[in-house]
Amino acid sequence: MTDIPAPFDWDEFVAAATENQIDATAASRRAERLAFAGRVGLRIVLAAVTILAVLILTFILEFVVPGNPARAVAGPKASPVVIAEVTRNLHLDRPVWQQLLSYIGNALHGNLGYSYVSDQSVASLVGGRLPATALLMAGGIAVELIVGGALGIWDGLRPRRSWVLASLNIGLLSVPTFTFGFALLLLFGYVWPVLPVTGGFGAEQLILPAITLGLLGAPYYANVVRDQLRETLSAPFVRTALAKGLSRGAILRRHVFRIVVPPVLTMAGMDVALFLSGVVFVENVFAWPGIGELQVQAFDNVDRPVLMGTVVVAAAAVVVVNLLVDLLRLVVDPRVRSESL
Amino acid sequence: MAAVLLQSEPTETFADRRFRFHPRAALLAGLILLGALIVFALLAPLFGSPYRVFADGLNAQGLPLGLGAPGHLLGTDEIGRDMLARLASAGRIDLEMTFIADITSMGLGIVVGLVAGFYRGLVEQVLMRITDVFLSVPTIVSGLALASVVGEGLTGIVVVVTALYWAWTARVIYGEVLRLRSRVFVEAAVAAGVPRMTILRRHIVPHLSSLMLVLSALNAASVVSIGAGLSYLGAGVQLPRPEWGNMLEEGENALGYAPHLVVEPLVMIILTVLAFMLISEGLTNRGPTAREKTWLDK
């Protein structure tokens, strides 16, 4: 009458439990991947919101604050008929919110308006200057990272902080970008004329502005590299590496630099905003034909669409670079990856 | 445990003592330098009018007089005006601009940082997103755009600098408030039902005061260079009223034959920035990490 219960199969039980455990880890991995995707999505949304906010701010500056933009376009001596026509052409007779929407819509399609002065499109004006500025910035960042990195590593591998770096740091931090540019121009252009002073786009013309941009940020990076290096070098996992019998070089290469490099790169990415500011000065001091020079011309001509267009492009560049750096860090550093939102 | 063990021994060699950077010395040097600059600017009327064109202000070739010329200690500019008088008079404008813009941008940043740091939720999110937006627009680029709308002169430059610089302060203060908020004494006060404004006044602000001093010195250093920089680019204080930045713009073309027209305002700007940098360095408390030894040290 009673069923004889089958003997309990321990092997099967253990096998099943092990499989469940593997399933559980697979599930946690899936959850992790989902969280990762969520983080990436959130950053992209935040970046988009920032760009949108910049567009709204520039719109306010261009069309709301000045009172009558049509007069600005047509010039102070224009007749009422001309002003009315400009108003119609620019749709300035529509409600402000409609103007804002079409401004944002246009900007998203790459249309940033037209220069008051030359009638060229802002997008093509800025786009034409973009390669020169990008090259200058790349040069500056390269100088900064190489000089700053070398100084920082040199100082970080010493047991005591070097007074050289401390003084250099305060010294160079006290020198505003354009000031340093002038000093270099005076030194290498006039006192010891080895480099051209006439400006323009070329390899020889790149040297001084790139050094100006890079050297000013270098001591700051040296400090960052140094502090990161010291902190990492006193971590217990370096002791483990030592205990494994690794040589000094191998410890630095295999364990230390991989920890030090990502935060330094992140900082370089976040510095794009600072660099774009410095670029305006440097381009004007050295007559480098980039966005900064264009902007100062536009300022002198009160050419508001070009002024605002450069702001939008510069801000977008900063936001995009920051986003890329952020995502890169997510990929490189496993700790960041599994942090909770 | 390891961190404790890693504390280095307290012995110092002679070389270390000799070259160590003394914070107090830096602070003192910065204050003296700043004081000297203020006195120089305040004494401007003693050096005469910055607009007076001297008949003997140019040499036989019609070029500006250099350093140490009789009657013109720092030389003259391209139309024969006394550089000493111009630099001193420019210093007044620059220092005035620096102090005003430093106070306004710090004030705005501190208020936003405190509010965002102390109110969780929507207020915090909105304020910090706005801060992020301001941090992601390159200062000078948007400075020029803003300057073309708000207009020229001292007021214009103060508005522009404030609009561009408050966000840095706000970000730092916000981070610090977050850190303090999680500290035990603040949590204890919250648990005891102390009103928020009282906690802010009694526990948070006193802890932030030294940081605020350091920040305002650093901020002042940035304000000097940005203010002069924008004037150099043509915004801000306009010629003929002399200002260090626009003096640079004026002297730029004479770089080949009269470099003192550029060098002198440059030195003034650098000295002013240096004064503020030294003050901030002297006020900063360096942690003990600088003296920690690592596994690869011998």
Added chain:
Amino acid sequence: MASAAAEGTGRPLQIEGLSVRYGEFPAVTAATVSLGAGRVLGLVGESGSGKSSLALAVSRLLPPAGRVVAGTALLGSVDLLTLEGEALRRARGELVAYIPQDASAALNPVQRVGRQVAEVFRVRHGLGKEQALAQAVSLLAKVGIRNPGVTARRYPHELSGGMRQRAMIAIALALRPALLVADEPTTALDVTVQAEILGLVKDLQADYGTTLMWITHDMGVVAEIADDIAVMYGGRLVEHGAAVDVFKEAVHPYTSALLSSFTSGRLAAPKQPFVAIEGSPPVDTIPPGCPFHPRCPRAFEPCATAVPDTRTVATGHRVSCHLTEPA
């Protein structure tokens, strides 16, 4: 398994007059310890007694602020303390290996665990990536990690504390060291995991025949694992002998106090009062004379002024205490 122990890799350890200083602070003073090949020493003391400094000095992992100012540490015929350069690098992991207290800090946070274990084989045996990883996986299995293949692909922060400690044990044992120094490897772990790790190290030690030095403040652990015991206080070795002797007849008042606080804590009947040692161990300065005299219930005149000599009270049982002086 017993046959493996017979031809084990362990070597006898003889520490003579070892002194370690941090600046002017004497962390270890004239410590003398002997330990037979393949035996287990329990090195006991409160925090600040100098036991970790002794362990780090023997492992050649003293932080740069600490210096060995005197003494030798012979492992077989090799003095560990005089090794330099290439010889020292070779000795690491082969002659002496070290298991730290905090495994989560001791693993590189941005490298997968498998790679960190495999690194030993890559660097020391010159193996290729694949081969080294295969060795690492089998080693991980040996230290009791289920799914070693999966675990090898994990980062340290994805593992539990016990798993991380197992990985550290794998790294330490990778080259079958002659001497293994375990510096309180179970302190940071849950009680159940502590027992597992203790059992694991004990098994592997017996299996490899490695000489083992286990540093702890827990007499219970010592009772489970040690053949010999060395007790440290204020940087000095106060009692040293076979575990059975010391447990049965502790001579030094400090050892007795440690034992009674242990029995009252762990083995006590319910409601029996907990016995603690009065006062606290020295932190900044070591008192003159016998370092324990300010807390010693049996201190008398010479204790405050003279450092007691070390005397042999029975075969292999040495004590530093004025009470053992012949009347």
